[in-house]
Amino acid sequence: MRPAFPLLTACMLLSLGCSTGRPGIKQSATTEDGRYRVTWWKTPPRPIEANDYFELYVQVDDLKTNEEPHDFRFDATMPAHRHGMNTVANPYRLKRDAWSLHDLNLHMPGEWVMTFDVTDQNGVLHRASETVILE
Amino acid sequence: MLAPAILLTLLAQAEASELGKWVSTHENLGGVRAVAAMPNADDAAVLNTETGVVQLGFAEKSPTLDLSYSLHQPRGLAIAPNGRIYVADTGRHRVMYFNSDGEMLGGFGGPGDGTFRMRNPHAIDVSDTIAVVTDTGHNRIQVFEPDGKHIRNLDGKTLGLRGPEGVAIDDAGHIWVADTHNHRVLCLDDHGQVLRAIGTWGTFPGQFMEPSGIDAGGGRVVVTDRLNHRVQVFDTDTGAPIESWGMHAVFPRQGEGKVHYPADAALLSGGDVVIAEPFEERVQRFGPGGKDIEPPTLAPRDVQSHFGPVAATDGRFFCTWEPELRAIHIFDLDRKTPVRLATFGEPGEAPGQLGNLTALEIDADRNRLWAVDAGNHRIHEWTLSPPPPEKPRFDPSIATLSRSAPLASAGPGDLGTTEDDLIYLDRTSARAWKLNDTGHHTPIDLPLSRDPAAAALAGIDAAGQRRAAILDASDKVIRLHGQWPGTASTEPTISLTDLIDPVDFAVAGDKSLIVVDRGGHQVHRFAINGTPLNTWGERGSDHGQFWRPAAVVVDHHDRVIVLDHGNHRAQMFQPDGTWLMTFGTGRAWTKRPTPPATETETD
Known part of the structure; x- marks a missing residue:
């Protein structure tokens, strides 16, 4: 079921994350140029399934400087089909290096590429990506 | 192989067209880039960007003016109602204007980022009261008096312009802009207020892929839709699409109404439309008195994709x-x-x-x-x-x-x-x-x-x-x-x-x-x-x-x-x-x- 109160959910996630370890399945990837490591926790805590709404808690670690990331964006596309999600991912910034995303839905089986775009203070976008195959 | 989208466009445009009937083709115009309606004749002037020569019409003994002495890589051309010739002198980031004998009368703009300075101006249009210029490199429109006195800039940041290449003034004094890399056309008042916005990236009627040239008059605005290889016509009052034509050539060099990378358009006083096709080094004229364009044949096996220029x-x-x-x-x-x-x-x-x-x-x-x-x-x-x-x-x-x-x-x-x-x-x-x-x-x-x-x-x-x-x-x-x-x-x-x-x-x-x-x-x-x-x-x-x-x-x-x-x-x-x-x-x-x-x- 889609969460009715994303902000409240985000706060719950954040508080859980601060105290007992964040819920959800943890994964990470490094941007192609090695600047950032992106770690995300997926809830509900089970592998992503086709047409199943989920949320992400995302933490971005700058591996080279102490700069605060300027912006973060998430998207998911199906390269073979040349389309993306039917939902819009609107990251909600929780703190300087963490975001939550709600109402995500990979609505079709097949190969999806999730992209995590971190923009630094110079406006340079750094991308990490993760391929997910849904059956 | 032609892209499926282009094939769909071909089929959609195979219907009969009134304005888009082929009248004539003028070939071997290497360097042709811009066309402009001539106010006192049912004909168009043509600018050769490589030589700096302006040809005033296609009738026999039409005069040609060698303006290269004061131009460098010019791209835009307009003929004012009083007959003055205005050229967007792109290579020198300015506008120069001449009398009908080709004698230079003055210029305005110049390189720089200041209020009236220009960066790669691509097009100009002139009415009795104003001259508007696409200051393409600054992503803005500049408005001058016809003698070059600066009036105002139409703020490109507010408008969100990206690489505007074409501009025209319609009969009501509204300014039409081909906002090329936003794949849309804007209608503005002379203070830059958006009155109408038409189009997004796409191939259907009312959409554009790099609108380049534009002209307006008689209740119509004509747009060359460069990467869709077509011309689209809209109602200036409602913005509604009236007509489009531009049967894409399936062989390079096909003419007689086939359109290939059109760059500029001129709407003549008699209602005909003249377009410039730099890629084919030619100018074509369309109008109700012309012939129906032969429908496209299927693409031959050796036709390739549109390889880009880089x-x-x-x-x-x-x-x-x-x-x-x-x-x-x-x-x-x-x-x-x-x-x-x-x-x-x-x-x-x-x-x-x-x-x-x-x-x-x-x-x-x-x-x-x-x-x-x-x-x-x-x-x-x-x-x-x-x-x-x-x-x-x-x-x-x-x-x-x-x-x-x-x-x-x-x-x-x-x-x-x-x-x-x-x-x-x-x-x-x-x-x-x-x-x-x-x-x-x-x-x-x-x-x-x-x-x-x-x-x-x-x-x-x-x-x-x-x-x-x-x-x-x-x-x-x-x-x-x-x-x-x-x-x-x-x-x-x-x-x-x-x-x-x-x-x-x-x-x-x-x-x-x-x-x-x-x-x-x-x-x-x-x-x-x-x-x-x-x-x-x-x-x-x-x-x-x-x-x-x-x-x-x-x-x-x-x-x-x-x-x-x-x-x-x-x-x-x-x-x-x-x-x-x-x-x-x-x-x-x-x-x-x-x-x-x-x-x-x-x-």
């Missing part, structure tokens, strides 16, 4: 792009014929999506690909995961976007790499920028002249100087910087004044320079000391012939690859001009004649 090579890779698809092609050159490894990209402004590319660069050792995206004003970097050389195969996912940085320059041009540097040129301000690993831009001390159109970087010489060769398209010269073996003097130059429109060059293994002359449809090879060595090619579509070649690279087997833009293909030669191969996205020919006795599938 290319790069390194190691086994060759890459180019296809503007209509906003997609980059990567080929493997180390097989008998090139094998297409990937096609990726799509139109848009989001990360990884493409606007309008002005340069590509590829590094086979580091598996990196870069593109200068003037449309999105960014420089993109992809990481490549190519298949092993012994098993090349098509894989659309071999390129992964790794970074995308905003450009520091306003007029992005060519791109070059050395072992340590990624350097790009700003053609407008004649500066070179270095992009480091953290995305920081640093201006570098590379002496550039006023229009650095292309560059070849060749590392650092023994004296610690950066060795570079820079083509200045304005001065028609290649300047060498740093110490180049085989040159007698420091900073030698190679004169290209005998060429019509040199646009790109490459350095061969023996350090000879290979130059493409787009206007002359030829390739020229010079020794590093400037001595001409050999020339090949002529205008045509056969193997070894060219139609407006746009780029050249030399691969690691010392083969010269010429992007034969007008024929939608690439051709490969030995440095002495011996033809080796013609190839595109689908197939390659290694033997003459056409169709060849043997042809080889590349996919």
